[in-house]
Amino acid sequence: MSLVNFRDPAVLSDPEGRRIRPGVLYRSAQPFPAADEATVAQLRTCDIRTVVDLRDTRETDPADWAAAEAAGIAVIAAPVNPATDGLTERLRTMVTAADLGDYYVLLAESAPAAVAAAVEAAARPGAVLLHCAAGKDRTGLLTALLLDLLDVPADRIVADYARTAEALPQIFAGLAERHRTALNDRTRVTDSQGRELSIPAPLLQAPAEAMSVFLDRVRTRHGGAAAFLPTCGVRAETLGAFRAKAAIPA
Structure with a gap:
């Protein structure tokens, strides 16, 4: 089955082709139910040589990317746990899209090793695919x-x-099928201690304000991605390699 929520961000974020090369960076949801021949064909068509899996280990299954790995496509685990204690408290108080944006900041700050691993993978030769469960938050x-x-x-x-x-x-249909007990009504999730939580409404949406707030907070708190990523352990050589691979020269 082809990947859901699959796209090249360059198409919408840089349609004039001034900043980012198309065919370098892709994003999607996790494979539903697992990668198969159609998924591998989709990856190969886009020259995707590396898949970065941002899901926590509790969300993954060895079969998810087995077909891709058998086809020689590297799968890099960069797990981001969205239900640590600090993040769980933010989930309990989340009401608005702006709250979701603040949650994204905490999510990024809570997982520096995963952020660094994802950027390292993105700098590899060939196109890279980033994905989590929905392909929305992480x-x-x-x-x-x-x-x-x-x-x-x-x-x-x-x-x-x-x-x-x-x-x-x-x-949501794919997630409900995979996690029938936990997600069948799309309203319940558990934290790291197994405590049941209600999923806040903004987390079930993709509100533009959430991403706007995230970018604004990263800029005001960290000076933007170029300053934030090194604090996560991303090396200067990696940033340079990704820019050389993905940026269109001015």
């Missing part, structure tokens, strides 16, 4: 950081993020 913030690194305007990054709203019904 995938969205990593994609946003990479686009910001290439000086893509914030409003274009926001527009690419918000496009996920079109795929949410299909995403």
